[in-house]
Amino acid sequence: MVFTRRFMIAGLAGAALAGCSTGRTGSSSAPTGGRTYQTVGNAGYDTWIASFRQRAAAQGISGATLDAAFRSAGYMPMVIERDRNQTEFTRTLEDYLAIAASDERVSKGRAALSRHRSTLNAIEARYGVPANVVTAVWGLESFYGERRGDVPVISAISTLAYDGRRGSFFESQLIAALKILQNGDIPASRMTGSWAGAMGHTQFIPTSYLAYAVDFTGDGRRDIWSDDPTDALASTAAYLSRSGWVRSQPWGGEVGSAAANSGTPLRVLQPQPGGPRFAVFRNFDVIKRYNNSDSYAIGVGHLADRIAGGGPLQGSFGPDARGMTIDDRKALQQRLTARGFDTGGADGVIGPNTESAIRDYQRSRGLPETGEPSLELLRQLG
Incomplete structure (x- = not known):
C-alpha cells in the first residue's frame, strides 16, 4: 500500500478525522460513527508536544500557529484504539461493487452531478478529468459530502505521532497540517476529518493537500471542508491530472463494452475468479494513485459510468462458497x-x-x- 494521497485504513473508502504543555483538566469530544473521540490528560503526550514544538519551529511553524493549533487539542485514546484494532479482511469484488455502486450511491451521484453540473464542467475543462469521474471519487470518499468526518485533525494526528507506531509518518502529517493552518486555509477549529487525518469531501491527508489542493473559487483559500464542495472537487481533478490523466480516454470497462473496445487496453483483469473481466487503460492506473487498489479503481470507474447513465455489469459473479448468489x-x-x-x-x-x-x-x-x-x-x- 502506498500513501501518496492519504493514510488508507481497512474498509471501503470507502467513510473521518491550552498551549502545547496542556495541563488541561477538561476534555473535548467529537462524535463520529457512533464513537466519541474525547481528549484526556496524558503527561507523556504533553511532554512529546513540548519537544515537537521545537522541531516544528525549526521547520518554519510560528509560535502563534502552534498556540492556536494546540489550544484545544489533546490526546485521544479512541484514535489509538481504532489504529490498534483495524480489522484485516478481504472483500470480493462483487461485494465491493454492491456497496460502491449501490442503487442509492448511483442515484445520489446522478443528483450530485446534476446539482453541480456547471462547476464540474468548469473543472473538467481546466483539468481534463470527466465530471462523472470526479463525482464518483466524491461518492466513494464521503458519500457526496455526507460523511466527511468530524474528528479534530490536530488532536488525532498528534496522538498518532506521539504513539510512535507510525510516528514518522504522522509527524510529517502534523507538520503539514500546521502549515495549512499557518497559510490561513482553515482555522484549527474547522480542521476536522477522519480519525486518521483524512480531510474534506474527497479525503486528502495533509501532505497531499499541500501538494495538490487548489483554490478553484478564487477566494484565497483552498477550502476542502466547506459545505460548498467546489475546491475539494477541483483538488481531486488536479490530483488526477497531475498523476497523468489522459484526456478523452476511458478508465476501461467490462470486456465487450463499448468503452473496453475503444482502443488497445493496457491489460485485462479478472479480479474475482469466474466473475466479469475488465479491459483497463492508463487512466485506471491513475485512479489507483488515489487509492492503490484494483477494486477501488474499478469501483470509481463503474460508479462513474453508472452516474453518466450506464447500466449494471453484464457478467455474472456466480454463487459464493456457500452456493448463494x-x-x-x-x-x-x-x-x-x-x-x-x-x-x-x-x-x-x-x-x-x-x-x-x-x-x-x-x-x-x-x-x-x-x-x-x-x-x-x-x-x-x-
Whole structure:
C-alpha cells in the first residue's frame, strides 16, 4: 500500500478525522460513527508536544500557529484504539461493487452531478478529468459530502505521532497540517476529518493537500471542508491530472463494452475468479494513485459510468462458497428483516449486521448461533 494521497485504513473508502504543555483538566469530544473521540490528560503526550514544538519551529511553524493549533487539542485514546484494532479482511469484488455502486450511491451521484453540473464542467475543462469521474471519487470518499468526518485533525494526528507506531509518518502529517493552518486555509477549529487525518469531501491527508489542493473559487483559500464542495472537487481533478490523466480516454470497462473496445487496453483483469473481466487503460492506473487498489479503481470507474447513465455489469459473479448468489443473499436479508431481525439493508453483502440478525433468529428458534448465511436458512425463512 502506498500513501501518496492519504493514510488508507481497512474498509471501503470507502467513510473521518491550552498551549502545547496542556495541563488541561477538561476534555473535548467529537462524535463520529457512533464513537466519541474525547481528549484526556496524558503527561507523556504533553511532554512529546513540548519537544515537537521545537522541531516544528525549526521547520518554519510560528509560535502563534502552534498556540492556536494546540489550544484545544489533546490526546485521544479512541484514535489509538481504532489504529490498534483495524480489522484485516478481504472483500470480493462483487461485494465491493454492491456497496460502491449501490442503487442509492448511483442515484445520489446522478443528483450530485446534476446539482453541480456547471462547476464540474468548469473543472473538467481546466483539468481534463470527466465530471462523472470526479463525482464518483466524491461518492466513494464521503458519500457526496455526507460523511466527511468530524474528528479534530490536530488532536488525532498528534496522538498518532506521539504513539510512535507510525510516528514518522504522522509527524510529517502534523507538520503539514500546521502549515495549512499557518497559510490561513482553515482555522484549527474547522480542521476536522477522519480519525486518521483524512480531510474534506474527497479525503486528502495533509501532505497531499499541500501538494495538490487548489483554490478553484478564487477566494484565497483552498477550502476542502466547506459545505460548498467546489475546491475539494477541483483538488481531486488536479490530483488526477497531475498523476497523468489522459484526456478523452476511458478508465476501461467490462470486456465487450463499448468503452473496453475503444482502443488497445493496457491489460485485462479478472479480479474475482469466474466473475466479469475488465479491459483497463492508463487512466485506471491513475485512479489507483488515489487509492492503490484494483477494486477501488474499478469501483470509481463503474460508479462513474453508472452516474453518466450506464447500466449494471453484464457478467455474472456466480454463487459464493456457500452456493448463494447475490440475489439469494438479498432475499435472506429481506426475509430476516421482515421477520423482525433487522439486517440494516438488503444489498446482498453479508456483514456484522446481517450476521447479528442471523444469530438473533437462530436464538429465537433454539438453533446453534452460527451467524452464517446458507441456502437452508433461506428456505427456513420461506
